[in-house]
Amino acid sequence: MTAYIIRRLLYAIPIALGVSMVCFALVYIAPGDPLQTLLPEDASAETIEMVKKAYGFDKPIPVQYALWLGKVLTGDFGNSIASGRAVSEELFKALANTILLAAGAVAIAFSLAFAMGTVAGYWVGSKVDRFVTGVAVVGVSIPNYWLAIVLVIIFAVELNVLPATGMGPRGSDTFELLTWDHFRHVILPIFTLSMIPIGIITRTTRSCVAETLNQDFVETLRAKGLVESQVLLHVIRNSLPQVLAVMGLQFGYLMGGSILVETIFTWPGTGFLLNKAILTRDIPVLQGTILVLAMIFVATNLVIDLCQTAIDPRLKRS
Amino acid sequence: MIENSTSNALVELKDLNVKFVSREATVSAVNNVSLTLKAGEVLCIIGESGSGKSVSMRALMRLLPERRTKITGEISVAGKNVLELQGKELSDLRGGTVSMIFQEPMTALDPVYRVGDQIAEAVCRHEGCDREMGLERALELLELVKVPSAERRLKAYPHELSGGLRQRVMIAMALSCRPKLLLADEPTTALDATVQIQVLILLRKLQREMGMGMIFVTHDLGVAAEIADRVAVMYAGRIVETGTVQEVLGDPRHPYTRGMLASTVHGNMRGKDIEAIPGNPPDLRRLPTGCSFAPRCKDVTASCSEALPPEVFMGGGRMSRCLLASAPPDEPKSMAPAI
Numbered sequence A: 001m002t003a004y005i006i007r008r009l010l011y012a013i014p015i016a017l018g019v020s021m022v023c024f025a026l027v028y029i030a031p032g033d034p035l036q037t038l039l040p041e042d043a044s045a046e047t048i049e050m051v052k053k054a055y056g057f058d059k060p061i062p063v064q065y066a067l068w069l070g071k072v073l074t075g076d077f078g079n080s081i082a083s084g085r086a087v088s089e090e091l092f093k094a095l096a097n098t099i100l101l102a103a104g105a106v107a108i109a110f111s112l113a114f115a116m117g118t119v120a121g122y123w124v125g126s127k128v129d130r131f132v133t134g135v136a137v138v139g140v141s142i143p144n145y146w147l148a149i150v151l152v153i154i155f156a157v158e159l160n161v162l163p164a165t166g167m168g169p170r171g172s173d174t175f176e177l178l179t180w181d182h183f184r185h186v187i188l189p190i191f192t193l194s195m196i197p198i199g200i201i202t203r204t205t206r207s208c209v210a211e212t213l214n215q216d217f218v219e220t221l222r223a224k225g226l227v228e229s230q231v232l233l234h235v236i237r238n239s240l241p242q243v244l245a246v247m248g249l250q251f252g253y254l255m256g257g258s259i260l261v262e263t264i265f266t267w268p269g270t271g272f273l274l275n276k277a278i279l280t281r282d283i284p285v286l287q288g289t290i291l292v293l294a295m296i297f298v299a300t301n302l303v304i305d306l307c308q309t310a311i312d313p314r315l316k317r318s
Numbered sequence B: 001m002i003e004n005s006t007s008n009a010l011v012e013l014k015d016l017n018v019k020f021v022s023r024e025a026t027v028s029a030v031n032n033v034s035l036t037l038k039a040g041e042v043l044c045i046i047g048e049s050g051s052g053k054s055v056s057m058r059a060l061m062r063l064l065p066e067r068r069t070k071i072t073g074e075i076s077v078a079g080k081n082v083l084e085l086q087g088k089e090l091s092d093l094r095g096g097t098v099s100m101i102f103q104e105p106m107t108a109l110d111p112v113y114r115v116g117d118q119i120a121e122a123v124c125r126h127e128g129c130d131r132e133m134g135l136e137r138a139l140e141l142l143e144l145v146k147v148p149s150a151e152r153r154l155k156a157y158p159h160e161l162s163g164g165l166r167q168r169v170m171i172a173m174a175l176s177c178r179p180k181l182l183l184a185d186e187p188t189t190a191l192d193a194t195v196q197i198q199v200l201i202l203l204r205k206l207q208r209e210m211g212m213g214m215i216f217v218t219h220d221l222g223v224a225a226e227i228a229d230r231v232a233v234m235y236a237g238r239i240v241e242t243g244t245v246q247e248v249l250g251d252p253r254h255p256y257t258r259g260m261l262a263s264t265v266h267g268n269m270r271g272k273d274i275e276a277i278p279g280n281p282p283d284l285r286r287l288p289t290g291c292s293f294a295p296r297c298k299d300v301t302a303s304c305s306e307a308l309p310p311e312v313f314m315g316g317g318r319m320s321r322c323l324l325a326s327a328p329p330d331e332p333k334s335m336a337p338a339i
Helices: A002-029 A033-039 A044-054 A060-071 A087-122 A129-141 A146-156 A180-213 A216-223 A228-255 A259-264 A268-280 A283-311 A313-317 B053-060 B087-093 B115-127 B132-143 B164-173 B193-208 B221-227 B247-252 B255-262
Strands: B009-021 B026-038 B041-045 B068-078 B100-102 B182-183 B213-218 B228-234 B240-246
Touching: A002 A060, A002 A283, A033 A228, A033 B009, A060 A283, A087 A129, A087 A180, A087 A228, A087 A268, A087 A283, A129 A180, A146 A180, A146 A259, A180 A228, A180 A259, A216 A228, A216 B100, A228 A283, A228 B053, A259 A268, A268 A283, B009 B053, B009 B213, B026 B053, B026 B213, B041 B053, B041 B221, B053 B068, B053 B182, B053 B213, B100 B164, B115 B132, B115 B164, B164 B193, B193 B213, B193 B221, B213 B221, B221 B247, B228 B247, B228 B255, B240 B247, B240 B255
Parallel strands: B041 B213, B041 B228, B100 B182, B182 B213
Antiparallel strands: B009 B026, B009 B068, B228 B240
16 A cells, blocks of 8 residues: 555656646736736836846746746745735635635535435435435536625625625634634635535435445345445445545635635635736736645545545556 | 254245336236245255246345335245344344355455455344454354465455455355355356356355255256255246256156256267257246246147146155146156156
């Protein structure tokens, strides 16, 4: 197993390197020039040259990449063109805010979806199954920006019980999850964000559990006298690798922060930061954010892979 | 070793009927099957695919999906009325009193659990011990079924074992709680020929040593001759002939049994054609009113398709469900039937 873990870790390095290249290149493929937003339209050629030099845009792109990568490896993502502050500072603050929402959505969605999916899969075709499948379809079908707006209209505008935007009461600098004044701000965003994962994970769990129950070995388990709860445990363990794969993907998406949802709730997370950076062509922020998010994705996949192999040793061979 | 229950039969099936009900059709998989098995006896159920052999075995342990299956009749195992058992009582019976070995060792074991744990689980379930003791017993069992380097195999996953070894693991699991009755559903069919013999010999040896009753389902007459005390031949969900293995295989009284024997490859067959039974088994959704073998029978008479032929008993537990049972036309020797 240790050898397998080391091998998988080594495999992750070229993937990470490739991702970093794409991140870096993407920004240059996209139309628009960061200097346009920085300089007045009538700036002289010399000024443009000077600014280009200051940001390193005058060097060939491969050299820029090498320099950028070298800095990134030491944790230096450069400075934001728009605000002039260090990218890492903005990025990690935003990441912490997104993690808060993602963790909440993960906790709710994963536990609820797994429980509902297991129940529905065990009693396929029953009323419970039809109800759960209905919930799952609704979950995946509702666009979450629409849901966010509807929730704001209901709970913030009409009922006026929950705040529509922001991370805390006006003027507060820090965020304390455990106080109601702060906590009420996370309710709507977390609810909105958990809908899609609930739908997707429920459906996956349901089909995996139902499929596993039809396998021959379940009959063997019953034939040796296990009671249904013990049988279900075997079934769950057999379904887990597939369910984990879907959970990993959903976790990755949630960490990326939903640009739309964070924008609607003005939640200062990674989605919000990306949105701002795109609008202002803030290349260092874009590169840094995308890279970190991509790395989180790669790391999540790695962890999921290792968990899957730990559960189902047959996967080790492929 | 074996407790005597009120009747001395270990298994008693009376008028067992199993129907699979779906929206489209009702399939009568087992029809009015009655049989008894004494403790320590080996009964072979022979028949082709779809004749209801495996379904009868599963009905005996109530392993068929309850929602889609209708079981009527009486099933009694070791004095217990199996059709009335509920919840925990039923799972106590399964693996405790009755065990089953399945046909496909490749898929019958849980792929994500170590085989040692799978055996230990059965032991712990019925004997209420902890995992450690369960594993100790699992090791003994693997040695009993002659798994080489058993200690290492205890930690193996099913995919790391060959088919023969997996079937030995299945046998070890089935024997883990010293059942009184072992059901073997074509346990050697999926194995290589050389491994088949080994597993068969092992099963017979263990059955004798432990004094278990065994019902062995097979479509291989050679296997039946090797292992059985008594034989029951099934066709289209009915038992068409029973008797001791010598009687049934040596002097078959049902045309289906004769057809099966004629279509079996045995010594000195080179150059001769194997006689196949013409036609196909009947559709279990629409069984013919008369003898279900009549459409394929070469000795068929007009009265065969009028009504279901009655069971003709010929003494000593010998039975054949054929109008011509007492005077088989193809039998030049004409052994005097003892009626």
